[in-house]
Every structure is written in structure tokens, then in C-alpha cells.
Amino acid sequence: MKSGSKASTTEGRVTPEGLEKLAGVFRVFGEAGRLALLQELKEGEKTVGELVELSGIGQAGVSKHLKMMHDADILSRRKEGTKVYYAVSDPMVFELCDLVCSKLVREQEQLRAIEYVI
Amino acid sequence: MKSGSKASTTEGRVTPEGLEKLAGVFRVFGEAGRLALLQELKEGEKTVGELVELSGIGQAGVSKHLKMMHDADILSRRKEGTKVYYAVSDPMVFELCDLVCSKLVREQEQLRAIEYVI
DNA sequence: AATGATTATTCCTATAAAGGAATAAACGAA
DNA sequence: TTCGTTTATTCCTTTATAGGAATAATCATT
DSSP: OOOOOOSSOSSSOOOHHHHHHHHHHHHHHSOHHHHHHHHHHTTSOEEHHHHHHHHOOOHHHHHHHHHHHHHTTSEEEEEETTEEEEEEOOTHHHHHHHHHHHHHHHHHHHHHHHHHHO | OOOOOOSSOSSSOOOHHHHHHHHHHHHHHSOHHHHHHHHHHTTSOEEHHHHHHHHOOOHHHHHHHHHHHHHTTSEEEEEETTEEEEEEOOTHHHHHHHHHHHHHHHHHHHHHHHHHHO
């Protein structure tokens, strides 16, 4: 067992500041545009321009979203000339999305089952 | 392998509507007050009044947060007399929080290691 | 029916965040 | 240095959400 790290683990209580940080991370994922960008980045690193093309989001928006995710330590950033490559730096991202996705699928199946009965 | 369920699984593409739903779920977790309520509910079902006491959030706020989480199929609701008991209905909730918590702990440990070097 | 207790909802205000246009900044090439 | 490309930032408007006070709704008790 590791020693300190009192601020934000889920066994036992989490401090209000810990909860705020937690919520902050979830908020990063709480926007469809950012999830779309993550979906593109799942296939590998991409430049801002490529992501603008692929996502249909405006350049400013993409740049802001990427900065936000980079600040949250979700993306890595690599500069090459005038281009900037972003990549997912924490695979937790996909575990998170898979968890919620499977939940949504479960719900949908349940709905379908109900429709079937009716 | 299950058959249909095209709308929102993470292998392959997720539709824009799927992404919107996904984001919506994350937004539920993107607020410290709601996480605090979930933390209380981790120990078992509680009434609205108990949660008001425990969380320090106002009655209206608690009620609204609970409704939101119930609508998102995260909480179950049981009425007994004038009291209403809420409980976490999907253990995914805790997996989600644990995932993000462990990420935060990792980051904090990394920060600590850097401080140690300096 | 009237009262008290509990929860839900409405209304308002304040805050935060998204989105777009324009501009700035960083960099390479000529 | 100047120009073109790419990305970041600023400014503005709009929308969404939290939070509180007040009110409504629900239910048991008398």
C-alpha cells in the first residue's frame, strides 16, 4: 500500500477539493465536440488542422478543446514546424468512455426489450 | 456477440447523437455537489432530508440533483410515506469515479516526485 | 378537512461555458 | 525581412446550469 495521497482517492472520503477536481475531469468529457475529437485521436496523433477537417468544428473551437484536454493531462502535444500534433496520453480516456458506452447500450437493450413486450 | 445496438458503442464510430448522450452522462458527474451526494449514497440508500443534512446543499438543490441522476438511470427511487429514498442503482458509478480518482492520484504522485527532485 | 412533514417545482439571478469572427503569435520559406 | 501557413488567444454573444427563496404537491396523522 502506498503511503500518503490523502487528497482524492475513492476508498474512504474524498475532500471537497478532491470532489471539485474529480468533477473538473468529468466536465472535460461532458461535451460532444471533445468526445468527437477524442474519437478521432483514438486512431493516432493528429494535427489541429486535421482535427478541424475531421470533426467539422471550427478552428478556434478545436484549439480551445485541445488546450483544455491538454491542461487536464489527457492529451500530449508535439510541435513540428508550424504544425502541432496532439495525441491521447492517458488510455484511461477510453476505459471511461467504454464504461459509459456499455451503460448506454445496456439501457437501450432494456428499452428494446420493453418495446418487444408491448 | 450481441446483434444490433448501433447507436453508441465505442468500438468503431459513435454517431453524433451517441456522443451527445455520452457527454450528457459525463455532465451528470461534472458537478462536485452531485459527486458528494453519490459519496453519501455509497454507504446505502438515504432520504432527501438525510442527504440535505449530510451534504450541506440546500433542499431544492439536492432534490434537483437527485432528479437529474435518477433521470440518468444512476439512482433508484423508493417512496415510503412522505419520505423518498434514493440509492445508487448502477455500480458503474463507482468504477467511473475510481478510474478518475486513480488518475488524479497518479498525477499527484508524479507532482510529488518532481518536487522531491527539486 | 386541517395541519405538519417531506419532497418537487418554479422563478429569478449569477456564473460558466460554447461558438464564431477577428486578431495575434509562432514558424518556415523565399 | 516579408509573406504564407498553422495554431493560439481574445472578444463578444448566446446558451446552459447552479443556487436560493418561495411555492406547490404529496402524504400521514389527527
